[in-house]
Amino acid sequence: MARGGTAQWREPFFLLSPGVAFLVLAFFFPAFQMLVLSFLGKGGLADGLTLEHYRKLVADDFYLGVAWRTFALSIVITASSLVIGFPLAVIMSRAGPGVRRLLIVLIVLPLMTSVVIRTFGWLVILGPGGGLSWALKSLGLIDRQISLMHTEAGIVVAMVQVLLPFLVLTTLGSLNRIPPDLDRAVRTMGAGFFRALWHVTLPLSVPGLVSGSLLVFALSISSFITPSLVGGVRLPVMAGSIYQQVTGSFDWNFAAVLSVTLLAATLALIVPYMMASARMGGRQ
Amino acid sequence: EETLVINSFGGSYEKTHRDLVITPFEEEYGVKVKVITAYSSDTLAQLRAQKDNPQFDVVHFSGGLETTAAAEGLLAPIKPEELTHYDEMYPFAVAGLDKGVGPMYSTAVIGLLYNTEAVPEAPTSWKDLADPAYADHVLLTDAAGNTYGMLGMLMINKVAGGTLDDITPGLDFIKSILPTSTIVAKSPEIQQNFAQGNAWIAPYAQDYAYTLTKAGLPVKFTLPKEGGVIAPITVNLVAGRPNRELALKFIDFSIRAEASRGWAEALRYSPTNRTVELPDDVAAEVTVGEEAAAKLVTFDAETISKNKPEWNEAWTRAIAR
Amino acid sequence: MIGAVPGWVRPLAVLFVIAIAIFMLAPLVVVVASSVSASEFLVFPPRGLSGRWYAEVLQSDAYLSAAWTSLLLALMTVALSLSLGTAAALALARFRIPGRAFISSLFLSPLILPSLIFAIGLLMVFSIYGNGPSLFGLVIGHTVITLPYVIRTVTASLADMDPHLDEAARMMGARWWQRYFLVILPQCRTGMAAGAFFAFNISFDDAVVALFMRAPDVETLPMRIYSTLEFSPDPSVAAVSTIMIAMTAVLVLLLDRIFGLSKIM
Amino acid sequence: MSHLVISAATKTFGAFTALHEIALTAERGDFVALLGPSGCGKSTLLRIIAGLETPDAGTIEIAGRDVTRLAPEKRNVALMFQSYALLPHMTVTENVRFPLRMKGGLPRTDQDEKVEEALGLVQLHDLGGRYPRQLSGGQQQRVALARAIVAEPDVLLLDEPLSNLDARLREDMQVELKRLHQTLGLTTVFVTHDQTEALALADTVVLMNAGRIERKDSPEGIYRNPGTVFAADFIGGANILTITVRRSEHGWSGTLADGTPIPLGDFSGLAPGRHRFMLRKEQVSVSPSDTGLIAISGTLEARNFLGGVTRSAVRAGGQQIIAVGDVTEPLAIGGEVTIGWRREDLVPLAETAAR
Amino acid sequence: MSHLVISAATKTFGAFTALHEIALTAERGDFVALLGPSGCGKSTLLRIIAGLETPDAGTIEIAGRDVTRLAPEKRNVALMFQSYALLPHMTVTENVRFPLRMKGGLPRTDQDEKVEEALGLVQLHDLGGRYPRQLSGGQQQRVALARAIVAEPDVLLLDEPLSNLDARLREDMQVELKRLHQTLGLTTVFVTHDQTEALALADTVVLMNAGRIERKDSPEGIYRNPGTVFAADFIGGANILTITVRRSEHGWSGTLADGTPIPLGDFSGLAPGRHRFMLRKEQVSVSPSDTGLIAISGTLEARNFLGGVTRSAVRAGGQQIIAVGDVTEPLAIGGEVTIGWRREDLVPLAETAAR
Numbered sequence A: 001m002a003r004g005g006t007a008q009w010r011e012p013f014f015l016l017s018p019g020v021a022f023l024v025l026a027f028f029f030p031a032f033q034m035l036v037l038s039f040l041g042k043g044g045l046a047d048g049l050t051l052e053h054y055r056k057l058v059a060d061d062f063y064l065g066v067a068w069r070t071f072a073l074s075i076v077i078t079a080s081s082l083v084i085g086f087p088l089a090v091i092m093s094r095a096g097p098g099v100r101r102l103l104i105v106l107i108v109l110p111l112m113t114s115v116v117i118r119t120f121g122w123l124v125i126l127g128p129g130g131g132l133s134w135a136l137k138s139l140g141l142i143d144r145q146i147s148l149m150h151t152e153a154g155i156v157v158a159m160v161q162v163l164l165p166f167l168v169l170t171t172l173g174s175l176n177r178i179p180p181d182l183d184r185a186v187r188t189m190g191a192g193f194f195r196a197l198w199h200v201t202l203p204l205s206v207p208g209l210v211s212g213s214l215l216v217f218a219l220s221i222s223s224f225i226t227p228s229l230v231g232g233v234r235l236p237v238m239a240g241s242i243y244q245q246v247t248g249s250f251d252w253n254f255a256a257v258l259s260v261t262l263l264a265a266t267l268a269l270i271v272p273y274m275m276a277s278a279r280m281g282g283r284q
Numbered sequence B: 001e002e003t004l005v006i007n008s009f010g011g012s013y014e015k016t017h018r019d020l021v022i023t024p025f026e027e028e029y030g031v032k033v034k035v036i037t038a039y040s041s042d043t044l045a046q047l048r049a050q051k052d053n054p055q056f057d058v059v060h061f062s063g064g065l066e067t068t069a070a071a072e073g074l075l076a077p078i079k080p081e082e083l084t085h086y087d088e089m090y091p092f093a094v095a096g097l098d099k100g101v102g103p104m105y106s107t108a109v110i111g112l113l114y115n116t117e118a119v120p121e122a123p124t125s126w127k128d129l130a131d132p133a134y135a136d137h138v139l140l141t142d143a144a145g146n147t148y149g150m151l152g153m154l155m156i157n158k159v160a161g162g163t164l165d166d167i168t169p170g171l172d173f174i175k176s177i178l179p180t181s182t183i184v185a186k187s188p189e190i191q192q193n194f195a196q197g198n199a200w201i202a203p204y205a206q207d208y209a210y211t212l213t214k215a216g217l218p219v220k221f222t223l224p225k226e227g228g229v230i231a232p233i234t235v236n237l238v239a240g241r242p243n244r245e246l247a248l249k250f251i252d253f254s255i256r257a258e259a260s261r262g263w264a265e266a267l268r269y270s271p272t273n274r275t276v277e278l279p280d281d282v283a284a285e286v287t288v289g290e291e292a293a294a295k296l297v298t299f300d301a302e303t304i305s306k307n308k309p310e311w312n313e314a315w316t317r318a319i320a321r
Numbered sequence C: 001m002i003g004a005v006p007g008w009v010r011p012l013a014v015l016f017v018i019a020i021a022i023f024m025l026a027p028l029v030v031v032v033a034s035s036v037s038a039s040e041f042l043v044f045p046p047r048g049l050s051g052r053w054y055a056e057v058l059q060s061d062a063y064l065s066a067a068w069t070s071l072l073l074a075l076m077t078v079a080l081s082l083s084l085g086t087a088a089a090l091a092l093a094r095f096r097i098p099g100r101a102f103i104s105s106l107f108l109s110p111l112i113l114p115s116l117i118f119a120i121g122l123l124m125v126f127s128i129y130g131n132g133p134s135l136f137g138l139v140i141g142h143t144v145i146t147l148p149y150v151i152r153t154v155t156a157s158l159a160d161m162d163p164h165l166d167e168a169a170r171m172m173g174a175r176w177w178q179r180y181f182l183v184i185l186p187q188c189r190t191g192m193a194a195g196a197f198f199a200f201n202i203s204f205d206d207a208v209v210a211l212f213m214r215a216p217d218v219e220t221l222p223m224r225i226y227s228t229l230e231f232s233p234d235p236s237v238a239a240v241s242t243i244m245i246a247m248t249a250v251l252v253l254l255l256d257r258i259f260g261l262s263k264i265m
Numbered sequence D, E: 001m002s003h004l005v006i007s008a009a010t011k012t013f014g015a016f017t018a019l020h021e022i023a024l025t026a027e028r029g030d031f032v033a034l035l036g037p038s039g040c041g042k043s044t045l046l047r048i049i050a051g052l053e054t055p056d057a058g059t060i061e062i063a064g065r066d067v068t069r070l071a072p073e074k075r076n077v078a079l080m081f082q083s084y085a086l087l088p089h090m091t092v093t094e095n096v097r098f099p100l101r102m103k104g105g106l107p108r109t110d111q112d113e114k115v116e117e118a119l120g121l122v123q124l125h126d127l128g129g130r131y132p133r134q135l136s137g138g139q140q141q142r143v144a145l146a147r148a149i150v151a152e153p154d155v156l157l158l159d160e161p162l163s164n165l166d167a168r169l170r171e172d173m174q175v176e177l178k179r180l181h182q183t184l185g186l187t188t189v190f191v192t193h194d195q196t197e198a199l200a201l202a203d204t205v206v207l208m209n210a211g212r213i214e215r216k217d218s219p220e221g222i223y224r225n226p227g228t229v230f231a232a233d234f235i236g237g238a239n240i241l242t243i244t245v246r247r248s249e250h251g252w253s254g255t256l257a258d259g260t261p262i263p264l265g266d267f268s269g270l271a272p273g274r275h276r277f278m279l280r281k282e283q284v285s286v287s288p289s290d291t292g293l294i295a296i297s298g299t300l301e302a303r304n305f306l307g308g309v310t311r312s313a314v315r316a317g318g319q320q321i322i323a324v325g326d327v328t329e330p331l332a333i334g335g336e337v338t339i340g341w342r343r344e345d346l347v348p349l350a351e352t353a354a355r
Ligand SMILES: Nc1ncnc2c1ncn2[C@@H]1O[C@H](COP(=O)(O)OP(=O)(O)OP(=O)(O)O)[C@@H](O)[C@H]1O
Pocket: D013, D016, D018, D036, D037, D038, D039, D040, D041, D042, D043, D044, D045, D082, D193
């Protein structure tokens, strides 16, 4: 948008600079602090920079295992959210206003409930003698008490409940932007319900699915309250290990190493995904 | 108005803390005490992050972190003559002063908690944890994230023949019962597991047994024949703060007999002030007196502090699936 | 449309939605149900029925002051996050700026850095270069973690804005402040409302940054709940949570009234 | 049996009735234009034929088969949307191929050939690789047209197919559409708001008004004898004169609103009284003086050069009368002029369509 | 001094030059139409006058003041956008009042009065309380028009002000716009892609092509003598004949592409050789037999009834020639016909505008 009379850069500059300055000071500076920490010797700056903490990580397949579990869980959580979230978003986008409103409340309410409390709810449901066990038993599907507490499946269940809203809401945003005529048009061209879904609705909701699943992935890979409460101490994940290093082992340098690793791994997955989807989005 | 910044542990603990110490102190000295709710490990983390510019004047630790903090120079040493109530204390409660840590103003005692309905006969030994009768109903607490859990692990290790320099026997014992046990990280989960009938027996603190009883659960504390562990609850002076005098007054105030008795009455923490006299019902639910104290084990705080990171790693690996 | 949805898909969809509803609400139901339990500890199904935990919460200075702190914190966070975020989103959405993609990803990056890591770093910065954590520090921390949400929602709401509106306003003689307050900001008010909603809730609900950025006399509600659970896990935490759920529900309905939910989300 | 039969089709949206008992038939190969003001229900009627809306009452038959309750994808009907409805994630070629893919049964090379052919018809050979957002509005419209015709549907429905083209391209496309129709012989129903386009393209013009069919006739028929005031006004914007008709021994005569007397032809069957008559703009002559035709005098209010012809607005007989034609003599705005027409150019109109 | 003076205005977008050294002047009260194909730079020119784009070179003067570097809000120019740009969060009344509020200095009651008046002009009295989204496209367009005129700007710029209206409303609005212009006497520049509209409304028609002014003249002047092939083709879509011109002792003569001989009038100054000529469609007659005019024979390819007139496409002299007019005799498609015109109807054209 060119403008006569005024310099073009001035308006965006004034709009952007407070935010950028804030981010640099309040976010990148602290984050950088952690990065530096990961290279510092135990004695602080006096010791100079060192790679010893990274060596500890690489030499140790325990933490590689933790990293792998975290990654695998995040991918399963993200995939589950996609599989449940996409049809739900489609149903919401096509429901009448009343049902849609109800579903949005249904989706937003849990999002806004304290994690600690919500996880407590899961403890009750997933635990031995809890609601799930009881329900399955009443249905005759199992004969002894089962517990999803302290299992990977339990983590996935609880995390999906926490993160599903992010996926559904962003996907819904994309779906709402699809002109309804498109679906009708392909119906008149001979496409049935599912083919219209496949050829029109799905490809056109890709931007929402992508940003939603990125969000879910980033939030699940870095969450620790729910995984540690539901998964327990025997299924450590990265963020929990970082917390543990900070507050239990007091090895901040190693905590920083784990943080940097986690971040790098997240970026390694997210950046190509974002670039690929930008290419796809660019086609629309 | 002078102010003092301290930490407390939140919940009913903090409420009692205010009643017994904080509010009376404010009234007596006409000062303001600001409280930050933070558990020991979080407090230490904060102290470390603020090494050059701490916000706390006095910090409370439960479970032994004061030694670590002292070793890192985060605490200021206290001289016996700076505490007017020094002489009223059991020796173990002020032994740390030499090493630069503050006095224990009360203690939690680690023993075994058991479900009185599922287990009519109280367990008598730490080794009972391996008794097949309790299979699938043993509840352990994470030793890396929870200091009571760590002390319990050290006691098991001791009973299994290990030492502070070698915890392999303890870990081996724990590994052997792992398939039939549950490990939790936080105390609310202990409550949850007892309430749902999943837990019958659990190494944990005497005061928490009282919390569970108060909540209506059929839980009792027992001190096994090998004894229990003292989990120190200390009040410490933070280094590098300007108002040392007032902070010392607060610490001295914390270890007075009234306070120590109050902790026992309200939450069943065991007194560290010898002059405390307790009603019988309370006395029955705490570990009190020279004789009882003799049954208690105190692990060397310095060694714990030194070995802690290593133990954490070993423990975490031992239990990880 | 005839056959818009094949006949057999409809009941399946209904079942699916019911299953999701159960899944999403189950933990909340547990919490709400436990809050009316007469028993001393959190238990489900509740034993007995009682409102005493609500009475306890509403009479508890600790809860009330924590709620007040959280409210204050959330409101300040919303104000700061909304000002910074809206301005940045306006610049990013309306101008062809060199490196726009890069700047956008800068603003979204707090999303991918685990807030735990950020919180520790922030605590160090505040302790090394300042007087340690404070309410102000928490506001800063919460603003960082909520900023991406504001940027996203405001940017999304601007996607549908006619770029000529601003020009039209200039043609009609509007000065810059008139353009912003009479033309541009009204266009993104649904985005701002959504951003404010997310920012408010994230701040009100955060337990991670607050865990590290603890300051004297600044106890937030989630921290209060957390510590209560540790030492006296009675149904009062369930009661507090139920109240929070109810407040959120009211907030959601209010937003729906004013802006229409489907536009915002 | 007719190829397309719509019987008593009614469609309501809540309390609003968009279509009132529409009855319409078209033979195989017919080219029907739907004409009418905005909101009169043209698109809704197309959507009912396509199966995108279900009529509340009435039936639709296509090729002898009742399709009223058949899903759109099973009707073999193509609809070109007013909004184009191009798939934004597909190229022009992919868009045009889409109906062929959905129908199935055609090998890829044959599909390519048909797509090429359709793109050729709409003069878009070169743009096959572009995405819709890379096209101008007019180009998008032509892609939509190509996509509608490519699969040779039983019934081709076009909703304002040429509205976004500039005059020149539009003329080209009209010719193309007509030729296409003659070649393929598709039964075609198209919507337009442009009278000239309807008259130029269709075999049959259907004029709709407020959810009803006002008039159905050949282009010339509807133009020459629109029948109702609405139709006369809408088709070609004629002058409408209100004349009080009298019958005397000398024949018929009448007076305009301000009493100006007007001789009339023979309107047997017309009751005496106030009636409305159509007078086409191009049948009115304007001159400085009497010309021997039926003539009244008035004041010239405006002159516009329209290219080829001149449009004059004259105030006469108590109303404004528009004349379109060559006016070679120079006339002064505000000056006195005489307007004239032939007796038979006055066409009587009914107030409303008989229902 | 002229009221609006554009001198040598050039505007580039990256490597693309949207406007090439445009020079244009308009007197106070002039009504100028900008005409030209899509993408030729019409909107860009308006935006430069409005101050929304800064020219890379050249100056803009309004009322004797150089405004080239003046911010748009200080120019007292109103621009009606092609996309209307109505403020969606304000009612119709608030939208129309907006320019008055921004200008300031007018008491609220006077503002109300002016808003009322402007809404009256566009026939939207009743809809003042509605929001833009509650209006049809045509109504929105009229609101935009009302908003543009309400503050009586020095220069009124209209970008396709009537493009979205149906033929009838459009005619009404043209009349209204013309009347408005006469009443307020605003210097007006309006963009249209519709030749008829440009001819009907403007005092001066400016025909643009690829960023340049191709032709500037009065409507009749540009219609009668477009000067270039492009202009002839664009204005009224004339037939373009390529004739090889020869000069003999008997005068001028020529041949069409296929060798058909054509008598010519006197074109002194035309060099012998191939030239292009314009022949207006309405100046071509079609008849079954020779009529005594200049005449060639051909085959009738298509007939269309356009309402009032008939359009005939005839293949003759190696090309298609279109004739528009009354054809009363019945003619068979594919049959032999004779087309004729008057000698003086052939207008010679330059290939490109002189630059
Ligand atoms: N889904 C709907 N709900 C309510 N009213 C509707 C709906 N669809 C159409 N209408 C109404 O039905 C009437 C007919 O609409 P339709 O789209 O058929 O008009 P149209 O003749 O195609 O007009 P245009 O020339 O403007 O496209 C309009 O008044 C419209 O507002």
